[in-house]
Amino acid sequence: MELVVGGMFSGKSEELIRRVKRSVIARRAVQVFKPAIDDRYGVEVVRSHDGDSFVAVPVRSSAEILARCQPETSVVAIDEVQFFDPGVVDVCRTLVQRGRRVICAGLDLDFRGEPFGPVPALLALAERVDKLQAICVVCGEAGTRTQRIVNGVPAYYEDPVIMIGAQETYEARCRTCHQVPRRAAAPLAAKAGA
Ligand code: ADP
Ligand code: ZN
Numbered sequence: 001m002e003l004v005v006g007g008m009f010s011g012k013s014e015e016l017i018r019r020v021k022r023s024v025i026a027r028r029a030v031q032v033f034k035p036a037i038d039d040r041y042g043v044e045v046v047r048s049h050d051g052d053s054f055v056a057v058p059v060r061s062s063a064e065i066l067a068r069c070q071p072e073t074s075v076v077a078i079d080e081v082q083f084f085d086p087g088v089v090d091v092c093r094t095l096v097q098r099g100r101r102v103i104c105a106g107l108d109l110d111f112r113g114e115p116f117g118p119v120p121a122l123l124a125l126a127e128r129v130d131k132l133q134a135i136c137v138v139c140g141e142a143g144t145r146t147q148r149i150v151n152g153v154p155a156y157y158e159d160p161v162i163m164i165g166a167q168e169t170y171e172a173r174c175r176t177c178h179q180v181p182r183r184a185a186a187p188l189a190a191k192a193g194a
Contacts, residue, residue, distance in 0.1 A: 001096050003122055005108035006132035007146040009172040013048035015132065016079055016105040020054050023075045023101075030075040032056040033065050035083040046079045062088035066095070074100060081106035082116040089121045111148035111170070112157055112180050134172030143172030147179065154179040 004015045016032075023030045034046055036058035045053040059065055062084045069076060076095050081088060081104040092102050108123070108131065110116045123129055134143030148155035149169045157180050173179075 001092055001122070001126040002101070002103045002128045002130075003119075003126040004103070004105040004130050004132065005119060005123065007107065007109065007134055007144055007172055008170050009049055009134040009143065010132035011048070011134070012105040012107075012132060013046055013079060014050060014052060015130065016077055016103060017046065017048060017052050017054045019103050020075070020077050028074045028101075029070070029072045030077065031069060031073045032077040032079065033059050033068070034079045036060050061085055062091040065091050069095065069100070075103065076100050077103040077105075079105050081122065082108075082110075082119050084118060086118050086121075088118050089125070092122060093125065107146065109145060111146050111155055112183065113145055113178060136174035136177050137171045138173055138177040141174040141176070143174055145173050145175060145178035147171040147173040147177070154181055156181050157183040 002019075004012050006012055020030050020032060032046055032054055034044070034056045044056050044058050046056045047053040056079065057068060059068065065076070065078065065088070078084070078088070078092075083106075092104065095102050104122055104126075106119055107116045108119050136143040147170065148159075149171065150159060150163060150166050152167070
């Protein structure tokens, strides 16, 4: 199991596409999956911000990845893995047990700077982890966080993930330049019961 994580613009999709294309050169049967965002179905692509792309199957749940995995497939790649349900962890484990090479790419942190969905568990289980960094657009240091901007100002900690009618953008930023107004002092420690 391989994980490629980092903030937005860190090159996760680029790296996933690079590994997938190399598998094709090695004549391995490859399937790429990504979460279906809306009603689009059928064949789509994963595309990096640089424009490189590879065909991908949009799926609505982690169970659908298992169901759609072909017997001859030897490499399974999953992009935007942070958006999947918790079941994706067992799906990856099952695929690996069945002899597949599994490559997942996704955000390690959400816009609040907190661990994102199933990614922490996948990070722990993976044999190989690559944590990529973008460039902070404010200061030029390593961009390890994703800054969410709503209507021109940093998004509040408690802002809903989907804001209808709002103008939203995302930027790569470093730990220092990343702003989360109204973030509690130690939400992670509180969650863990510390
Ligand atoms: P990710 O999947 O992690 O969001 P992509 O693979 O889609 O990233 O895109 C990475 C590319 O984005 C880089 O190669 C570069 O061309 C471009 N890019 C745009 N803004 C930035 C930034 N702030 N830092 C680094 N790369 C950036
Ligand atoms: Zn910075």
